[in-house]
Amino acid sequence: MDKGIVLITGATAGIGEATAELLAENGFRLILTGRRSDRLEAMKTRLGKLTAVHTLCFDIRNREEVNEAIGSLPGEWKEINILLNNAGLAAGMDHFHECDIDDWERMIDTNLRGLLYISRKVAPGMIERGSGHIVNVGSIAGREMYERGNVYSATKHAVEALSRGMRIDMLEHGVKVSTVSPGLVETEFSVVRFRGDKERAKKPYLGMKPLSGRDVAEAILFMLTRPPHVSIQDLLIMPAAQATALTVHRE
Numbered sequence: 188m189d190k191g192i193v194l195i196t197g198a199t200a201g202i203g204e205a206t207a208e209l210l211a212e213n214g215f216r217l218i219l220t221g222r223r224s225d226r227l228e229a230m231k232t233r234l235g236k237l238t239a240v241h242t243l244c245f246d247i248r249n250r251e252e253v254n255e256a257i258g259s260l261p262g263e264w265k266e267i268n269i270l271l272n273n274a275g276l277a278a279g280m281d282h283f284h285e286c287d288i289d290d291w292e293r294m295i296d297t298n299l300r301g302l303l304y305i306s307r308k309v310a311p312g313m314i315e316r317g318s319g320h321i322v323n324v325g326s327i328a329g330r331e332m333y334e335r336g337n338v339y340s341a342t343k344h345a346v347e348a349l350s351r352g353m354r355i356d357m358l359e360h361g362v363k364v365s366t367v368s369p370g371l372v373e374t375e376f377s378v379v380r381f382r383g384d385k386e387r388a389k390k391p392y393l394g395m396k397p398l399s400g401r402d403v404a405e406a407i408l409f410m411l412t413r414p415p416h417v418s419i420q421d422l423l424i425m426p427a428a429q430a431t432a433l434t435v436h437r438e
């Protein structure tokens with residue numbers, strides 16, 4: 188049975204890719220987005236065997252690219268039922284006074300501006316149809332601060348705050364807004380954060396079992412498949428070995 192159209196930002200890796208796979212297995216039609224066109228095409232071939240897939244290749248930091256991409260959707264793909272705002276990154280992990288300001292701008296432009304651009308473009312269609320669901324990927328870093336987390340954490344706190352504001356503003360229009368906030372998930376996140384340094388990137392996961400993208404995808408699927416009158420507003424999902432951002436039990 189058709190479950191509607193889901194647009195996933197950052198579908199080329201990690202949580203976005205795992206969610207695309209799980210939603211394809213569960214009968215959702217997918218619009219997959221990201222900057223790496225080769226990965227998008229490979230996913231279209233792979234998941235296209237399970238469901239209808241459309242791909243859009245653009246940089247979410249660029250407002251014109253976002254508007255053009257959404258504007259380019261063919262008629263049968265225009266009515267987006269669910270928007271998964273997942274694209275995001277941490278760039279660097281340094282004390283505030285030593286951070287690279289370019290890193291701050293990348294995080295603010297991706298995690299915040301990008302999320303705002305695409306949500307502002309997609310939400311009016313949901314409001315017109317009187318239904319829709321926006322799921323924003325937050326983080327444990329959006330719930331608490333930790334040493335050297337400064338601007339990444341601030342962007343995720345902003346995602347939490349924005350989700351609450353979006354929920355209030357769109358309540359009367361039948362649009363659900365949810366946040367899913369994971370703890371440590373082993374994806375490309377850490378490799379990106381530490382600029383391709385694979386050894387350093389392994390450190391957060393040493394001696395413990397982190398979440399997989401699939402674990403988070405399963406939580407998202409649960410949120411998306413509640414009956415119309417039920418809204419999971421906020422979901423914190425952590426590895427069993429992690430109590431807070433920095434309290435991790437390692438063997």
Ligand code: NDP
Nearest residue numbers: 197199200201202221222223247274275326372374375376
């Ligand atoms: P990955 O690095 O594995 O995936 C990130 C995705 O975001 C990629 O598909 C990437 O695609 C996309 N992306 C990044 N920048 C842009 C851009 N400028 N334009 C378009 N797409 C972009 O990381 P995760 O899967 O771990 O991260 C997904 C989300 O989960 C992020 O918001 C992250 O903050 C959050 N999160 C991650 C946690 C973790 O421990 N991994 C924990 C808590 C939250 P491409 O490069 O092709 O553009």
Ligand code: 8X3
Nearest residue numbers: 326327328370371432
């Ligand atoms: C990613 C989780 O703890 O590395 O959002 O900030 S953490």
